Amino acid sequence: MKMTSHKRIASSSMIYFFLLLLLPIAFSEPTRNLGGTSARAPTVQQISNKHGTKEVIVDNGMIRVSFSNPQGLITGIKYKGIDNVLNPHLRARGYWDVTWQREENVRPGLDRIEGTKFRIITQNEEQVEISFSRTWNGGSNHAPLNVDKRYIIRADTSGIYTYGIFERLPEWPEVEMGLIRIAFKLNPDRFHYMVVADDRQREMPTDDDRGHAKILAYKEAVQLTHPHNPMFKNQVDDKYQYTCEVKENNVHGWISTKSRVGFWLISPSGEYRCGGPTKQDLTSHVGPTTLTTFISEHYIGTDMETRYRAGEAWKKVLGPVFIYLNSDSTGNNPRGSLWEDAKRQTEQEVEAWPYGFVASPDFLSRQERGTVTGRLLVNDRSLTPARSAYVGLAPLGEAGSWQTNTKGYQFWTKTDETGYFTIDNVRPGTYNLYGWVPGFIGDFKYQSRVNVASGSEKSFGRVVFEPPRNGPTLWEIGVPDRTAKEYFVPEPYKNTLNPLYLNHTDTFRQYGLWQRYTELYPNQDLVYTVGASNYNQDWFYAHVTRNIDGSTYAPTTWQIVFNLPYVNWRGSSYTLQLALASASRANLQVRINYENSRPVFSTGNIGKDNAIARHGIHGAYRLYSINVPGRLLRIGTNTIYLRQTKATGPFEGVMYDYIRLEEPSRD
Incomplete structure (x- = not known):
C-alpha cells in the first residue's frame, strides 16, 4: 500500500519520539573511548614546559599524554577533564624499571630505565608510535642492556599501548636481572577503589595510611593503626594479598568513583612473561599503584634462571600491554559499569592479538x-x-x-x-x-x-x-592440582584480617595464618590417620615451624599413620609419590616407622618462593618418587614421619600438593 505524505510525516515523528525515549538507555553504558574532546588523528609535539623541561606530547582529542624527553617517563595523562590521572607529586609516575646485579651477594640495583634518544617511528591518521631508547655504553650505573621503549596512541582510542625491546650483546659482562616491569602511580586524590577480579575488589586505604602503620612480620605487611578512614582500623595491608597467576592476569586497575573514571592495565598475552601460566605476580596495590611484571622472582625465588653469562646474547620483546581509560557519565553504579567495560575491552585486545599495528620488526605479526x-x-x-x-x-x-x-x-x-x-x-x-x-x-x-x-x-x-606410577595406589592424601588449596586453611585473626577475603574462596590470602599451626598443635605435631582423617580438615595447609617463645622456632614432624594387611618384603620397593606445591628454605626428610632413624629420603635445601608469607598457596611444583623398601614396613600399623628440619624463622616450610603410597607393581 502506498503511503501518503502526511502519513510519512507522522511516521517520521513517531520514530523521532521513539529514539528520544531510547536516549537514556543508550547512554546508560560507560562512555567508552570518549575523552576530553572529540576524537581525531593523534598529533606529536616536542615542547619545553614552564619549568624548562623538555616534553613530548601526544594528543588524539580523547587522551593527552606527556613524556619526559628523551627519558620517556610518562609524566602526565589528561583524560575526561582530569588534568593528570597520575600522581602529580611524584617524579616517577609511569615508568619501566629493572633490578640487576653483576656479583652474587651484592644487593641488586634499581635501574629506572630512561632513554637518551627520542624518535617518531610512525605518524599518520590512524596512530602515532614513538620511541625512547638508550644504548649501553659500558658504564656501571645502568644494567648492561640496550632498551627501546615504545608507545603507541591510536585514533579513537582512550589508551596507550607500550612495549619494550630488550637486548644484550654476547661480549657484555655477566649480569643477573631479577625484575623487569612497568609501573604507574595514580592520583591519590581521585583513585581509591581497586579491582583485580570480579570477587577481588574493594575500597582501599592510602599510602599515607601505610606510613603511619605498624610493620608486621615483613615490611610489605602492615597493620593500619591510624587510617584516614576508621573502617580500615587494624586491617592488614599487604600487596601480596592481591597477586594473580599469569593465566588469569589479563586486566586490573583502579576506579575514581568521584570522577567516574577507570584506569586499567590490560595484558592481552602471556607469551612475554616469565614462568608460564601458573607464575604468580603483583597486580595493583596501595599507592594507588598498578603494574605489569614481565620478569620476576616472585613465588619462585632465585631458582629462576636470570643470569646471563659472558658470551650469551639475548633479545626479547616485552609487551605490548594496553593502558586503558574509560568513563561513565551516568553516575549509576560506575564501579560495576567501568569494570564490565574494562573486561569487554580486554576481550577485544585478546582477540586482536598479535597486534597488526606495531611497527617494530621484532614484534611478529x-x-x-x-x-x-x-x-x-x-x-x-x-x-x-x-x-x-x-x-x-x-x-x-x-x-x-x-x-x-x-x-x-x-x-x-x-x-x-x-x-x-x-x-x-x-x-x-x-x-x-x-x-x-x-x-x-x-x-x-x-x-x-x-x-x-x-x-x-x-x-x-x-x-x-604417562604420569609417574610404579604400582597400584594403597592410599592418597589431597588432590594433584599443584596447589595446597584443598587442605585446612584456618580462620584469620580478627585484629589483622582483610575483610575482602571473608566468605571468599581464597581464604588463604589472610595475614598470619601460618601462626595458627602453633596454636592448633602447641605440644604435639600433626598426626594424620589414613581412613579416619579428612585432609580438608585435618591436614594443615602449610608444614611450618613451631613458635616456641615468640622469637625461637623449632622444626616440626608430621605423621601419616596407615594400616597394611599384607607387606611384600621380597618384591620391588613400594613408592611414596610426594608432590610439593611450595618450598621456602626447607629441607624435608622422610622416615619410615622410626622417628629417629636414618631418613630414607631428604630433599636437601630447597625453595625460596616465600609462598607461606605471601599468601600464594603454591610456588614452584616439585615431585619426588621415593623408594620405600618393603623390609621397612610392617603388617598392621605403620607411620611415615615427614620432618621439616629448617627452623630459623616462621616462614621456612613446605606446602604439599599430593601424597600417594603405591605398592609394588603386580605386572
Missing part, C-alpha cells in the same frame, strides 16, 4: 607466526583424554623447566574435554612441548623438539602423557 595442534591423552593404567590440561610451547629444557624460564617466549593453551588443543600465534623457533593434567602427578614433555616456522601449521596428532 599473525602472518609471521605458526600454529601447533594435537590431542593429549593420559595413560595411567588406562588411556583417557587429558581434559582441561595445560599444554604449552616453551624454551628447550627438562620436563617442568618452563616454571623457571625467564629468557624465552612461552605459548600456552588448555585442552578441551576430549584432549584436543590448538596453540595459535607461535613465534618461529625451536621449542619443547610441555604440559600437565589436573588430577595426575608429574610434568609432560614431548620426546622430540618442535620446530615452528613462519606461517606453518604443525599437527602432532595424538600424544600420550
